[in-house]
Amino acid sequence: MENILTMSPSPHLSSGATTRRIMLDVIISLVPASVAAVVFFGWKSLMLIGVCILSCVVLEYICRKVMKRKNTTGDLSAVVTGLLLALNLPPGLNPLMAVFGCIVAIVVVKQMFGGIGNNFVNPAITARIVLLVSFPVPMTTWEKPFEWLNTADSVTGATPLALVAQGESTSYLDLFLGNRGGCIGETCVLALLLGGIYLVARRVISPIIPLSFIGTVFVLSFLLGGDPVFHIMSGGVMLGAIFMATDYTTSPMNPLGKLIFGIGCGVITVLIRLYANLPEGVSYSIILMNILTPHIENLTRPRPFGKERKHEKA
Amino acid sequence: MGDKLKLALKPFRIRGTVKAPHRKHTAGCESVIMPPPDEVLICMSQHIGAPCKPTVKVGQQVFVGQIVGDSEAFVSAPVHSSVSGKVKKIETITMPNGSRVEAVRIESDGLMTPDESVRPPEINGREDFLRAVRSSGLVGLGGAGFPVHVKLSADKDKVDTLIINAAECEPYITADNREALENSWGVISGIKSVMELLDIDRVIIGVEDNKPEAIRALDEVCQAANRDMKGNVSVLPLKARYPYGAEKVIVKACTNRVILEGKLPADVGCIVMNIASVAFISSYLKTGMPLVSKRITVDGAAVANPQNVIVPIGTKIRDIIEFCGGYKEQPEKLLFGGPMMGLALPDDEMPLLKQNNAILALSKKEAKRLEPSDCIRCGRCASVCPMGLTPPTLAGYVKLKDTHGLLKNGIMVCMECGCCAFACPANRPIVQSMRLGKELVKNAGKKEGK
Structure with a gap:
C-alpha cells in the first residue's frame, strides 16, 4: 500500500441526509401552495415569489461574502425563506417592499445572528411582521381571487376574518379550496395539507407541532364561542402551523417541547383573533413562541437513559 | 427473511x-x-484493564497456547502465543487509539505444536x-x-x-x-x-x-x-x-x-x-x-x-x-x-x-463523508439517541467547557454508538464532541481528586 489511509473517528457511515435535501423537500412541499397562489391571484403572485427567492439568495450570497464566511446559498435555505416570505404577502404588494422584507429576513434576522441554525426567530415571519408594521395599508390590501382574469384594475376585497367582523361569512368549501382573499400562499388549505403530508411522510417534520397548533385553535375557538372549522381554515393557520412553526431552528427539538410550542401558538392565535384589535394573530403567536423556545427546551429536555431523578435537581 | x-x-x-x-x-x-502466518505480533493489551507484562525472552521457543504475557491485576487477562516458533523481538508499538504498548513478535515454525500446559x-x-x-x-x-x-x-x-x-x-x-x-x-x-x-x-x-x-x-x-x-x-x-x-x-x-x-x-x-x-x-x-x-x-x-x-x-x-x-x-x-x-x-x-x-x-x-456544515437544530441526533441525550445542548457545554452542565445533561451516559452523527444532515462531528466532553469531565474529576 503506497497511499495514505484516511484516519477519522467513528462512525464511518452516514445516513445520506443533507441540509440541502431537507430544504429541497420543503420547497417541493410548497409547490402546490405556490401553484394555488398563481391560480387564484395571477402573475403578480408569481412575480412576488420570483422576486423574493432571487433577492433572498443574492442577499445571502452578498452577506456571506462581506462577512468573509463560506458561501451557504447551496443549502437552499435562502430559497425556502424567500418562498415562505412571498407566500405570506398580499397579492398586490409592491415588489420593492417585498425586497425590503427579504433584507429583514436574510440580512438582519438570519445572517447577523450567524446564519443558518442560529437565528432566534423565524426570518420569514419576522420580515412579514416588519412589513406589516412599516406598510400597514399595502400589507392589508387584499384582492378577490380570480380578479386578475376579469379586469385590468383589480378589485380589492377583504379576508374572511375581516368579513366575519363585518358579519359576513365564507363557505367552508371556498375556504378549503382557497377561493377567498388573503396572502397569496395561505388561502388554499388543500394545497397546504398536501405539502404537510409530504413533509411528514418524508420525515422532514414531525406532525406534533402542526397537529397541536391546529387542534388548539379548533378546541379553543369552539370553547370561546367561535366557529372552529372556520378558524382553522381561515387566515394563516395552515401555512403557519405546517410550514412556519415547524422551522427547526426556532422550535423545540424534543416531542414534549414541540407539543407545548404548538399549543402555545394555538392559544395566542385564538386570543389575538377573538380579543385583540387585530383580525389575524398567527405571525405574532409564532414569533412569541420562537422567543420562548430555548426556555421550553430547557424545561422539557428528556431524562437520559439510566440517569436518576435526584441528579436533575442538583 | x-x-x-x-x-x-x-x-x-x-x-x-x-x-x-x-x-x-x-x-x-x-x-x-487461515493457515498460520510467518510471524505474529502478540500485543500485551488486548482488553480493558491493566496491560500484561511479557513473560518470555527473545530467542525463547514458544508453543501454541503458551502464556507470553500476564498481569497481577484482577481486571486483566493473560495473552498466549497463537503459533509455535521463536520469540524474535519484544517491542513497543503504537495502537490505533494512540497508546503505546508492548508486543511480542514471534516467528512461526509453521508446525502449530500445542504447548504441554494445554x-x-x-x-x-x-x-x-x-x-x-x-x-x-x-x-x-x-x-x-x-x-x-x-x-x-x-x-x-x-x-x-x-x-x-x-x-x-x-x-x-x-x-x-x-x-x-x-x-x-x-x-x-x-x-x-x-x-x-x-x-x-x-x-x-x-x-x-x-x-x-x-x-x-x-x-x-x-x-x-x-x-x-x-x-x-x-x-x-x-x-x-x-x-x-x-x-x-x-x-x-x-x-x-x-x-x-x-x-x-x-x-x-x-x-x-x-x-x-x-x-x-x-x-x-x-x-x-x-x-x-x-x-x-x-x-x-x-x-x-x-x-x-x-x-x-x-x-x-x-x-x-x-x-x-x-x-x-x-x-x-x-x-x-x-x-x-x-x-x-x-x-x-x-x-x-x-x-x-x-x-x-x-x-x-x-x-x-461530506464536509460538516452548521447545525440546523433539526433534532435528528436527539431523536435517534438510544440514551436519550440531546447532542446540540451537550456540544454547547463542550464549547463552554462547562463540566457541571455536561454532567447534568448526562454526557457520561453516551456510549459513542454514533447514531447521532449517522443521522446528522449537517455531517457534524458529534461523536468527537461527545468524547471531548467526557474527557473534560474526567479531567475535572482528576483535578478535584488531587
Whole structure:
C-alpha cells in the first residue's frame, strides 16, 4: 500500500441526509401552495415569489461574502425563506417592499445572528411582521381571487376574518379550496395539507407541532364561542402551523417541547383573533413562541437513559 | 427473511436507534481457517484493564497456547502465543487509539505444536471455573474486550439472567451469525456450563431478526437444552436496528431493566456475554486451548474475496487481507470492527487483537463523508439517541467547557454508538464532541481528586 489511509473517528457511515435535501423537500412541499397562489391571484403572485427567492439568495450570497464566511446559498435555505416570505404577502404588494422584507429576513434576522441554525426567530415571519408594521395599508390590501382574469384594475376585497367582523361569512368549501382573499400562499388549505403530508411522510417534520397548533385553535375557538372549522381554515393557520412553526431552528427539538410550542401558538392565535384589535394573530403567536423556545427546551429536555431523578435537581 | 418465526418472547421498547444499512454480504460464507502466518505480533493489551507484562525472552521457543504475557491485576487477562516458533523481538508499538504498548513478535515454525500446559481444566465449582476463564485469556469478543472472568465474578445472589449477545447490529459483520450457524451446539454447551457453575436459571439469546437462519438454529438447540435441564434458555428476536447489540440497549430490550448511569449489567441482575465468548468457554472446557484464534469478518469493497476467516490472534492485517485475495482497489479506510464504532487504522501492519470481530477495507465510495456544515437544530441526533441525550445542548457545554452542565445533561451516559452523527444532515462531528466532553469531565474529576 503506497497511499495514505484516511484516519477519522467513528462512525464511518452516514445516513445520506443533507441540509440541502431537507430544504429541497420543503420547497417541493410548497409547490402546490405556490401553484394555488398563481391560480387564484395571477402573475403578480408569481412575480412576488420570483422576486423574493432571487433577492433572498443574492442577499445571502452578498452577506456571506462581506462577512468573509463560506458561501451557504447551496443549502437552499435562502430559497425556502424567500418562498415562505412571498407566500405570506398580499397579492398586490409592491415588489420593492417585498425586497425590503427579504433584507429583514436574510440580512438582519438570519445572517447577523450567524446564519443558518442560529437565528432566534423565524426570518420569514419576522420580515412579514416588519412589513406589516412599516406598510400597514399595502400589507392589508387584499384582492378577490380570480380578479386578475376579469379586469385590468383589480378589485380589492377583504379576508374572511375581516368579513366575519363585518358579519359576513365564507363557505367552508371556498375556504378549503382557497377561493377567498388573503396572502397569496395561505388561502388554499388543500394545497397546504398536501405539502404537510409530504413533509411528514418524508420525515422532514414531525406532525406534533402542526397537529397541536391546529387542534388548539379548533378546541379553543369552539370553547370561546367561535366557529372552529372556520378558524382553522381561515387566515394563516395552515401555512403557519405546517410550514412556519415547524422551522427547526426556532422550535423545540424534543416531542414534549414541540407539543407545548404548538399549543402555545394555538392559544395566542385564538386570543389575538377573538380579543385583540387585530383580525389575524398567527405571525405574532409564532414569533412569541420562537422567543420562548430555548426556555421550553430547557424545561422539557428528556431524562437520559439510566440517569436518576435526584441528579436533575442538583 | 420472509417467513415469520413464532417465538414466545418479544423485545421491550428501546428509545431512538437508526436504520443503518445491513450490508451483511458475508452472511452465507462458511468460515475458512487461515493457515498460520510467518510471524505474529502478540500485543500485551488486548482488553480493558491493566496491560500484561511479557513473560518470555527473545530467542525463547514458544508453543501454541503458551502464556507470553500476564498481569497481577484482577481486571486483566493473560495473552498466549497463537503459533509455535521463536520469540524474535519484544517491542513497543503504537495502537490505533494512540497508546503505546508492548508486543511480542514471534516467528512461526509453521508446525502449530500445542504447548504441554494445554489440557482440559479441572472444574469443581464456581471458583475453579472463574480461575479457568481467567487463564483462558477470554475477553468479551463482541468488541469492547472486557475480561470475562471479571463479568462472571459478579455477586451470585444478585444475578438471575444471562444474556447472550448475538445481535450483531453493526453493518457488514457476520462472524456471530456464522458462530450461531456453524457452532450452535458449542454455544448451547457453553451456556449450560455457565448456567450450572454460576447457578443462573434464565438465559436470553438476543439476535436481530435479519438473521432468521441463526434464530432458527439457536431456537432448535435451546429447545433441546430446555428438555434435559432445569432453567430456561430462549431466543429473543430483536429489531434489526442499530445499536441493539449495545450492552445497555440489549439488557433493556431483553429484560426491560435500565442500567443506571455508571453501573454495570450485574447491578440489574444480568450478565451479558457475546455469543462467540460463550462458545469459546465450551471449547476451552473441552480442550484447554486458550484464546489463540478467532472468527472475523473480512469485508469492504476494497477486499477481493470478502469472507469469514478463523485467524490466529496477532496475525497482521496485511496477511489476513492477502489470504482474502488482497486488495481489489486502493482502500480509502481500514477499520478494526464495524463502520459505526470501528477504529480507523493508519496502516495494515497492525496485528489482530482478541476483541476484533471484523476487518473492513472500505473503498473511496464507501468511506465518503461530506464536509460538516452548521447545525440546523433539526433534532435528528436527539431523536435517534438510544440514551436519550440531546447532542446540540451537550456540544454547547463542550464549547463552554462547562463540566457541571455536561454532567447534568448526562454526557457520561453516551456510549459513542454514533447514531447521532449517522443521522446528522449537517455531517457534524458529534461523536468527537461527545468524547471531548467526557474527557473534560474526567479531567475535572482528576483535578478535584488531587
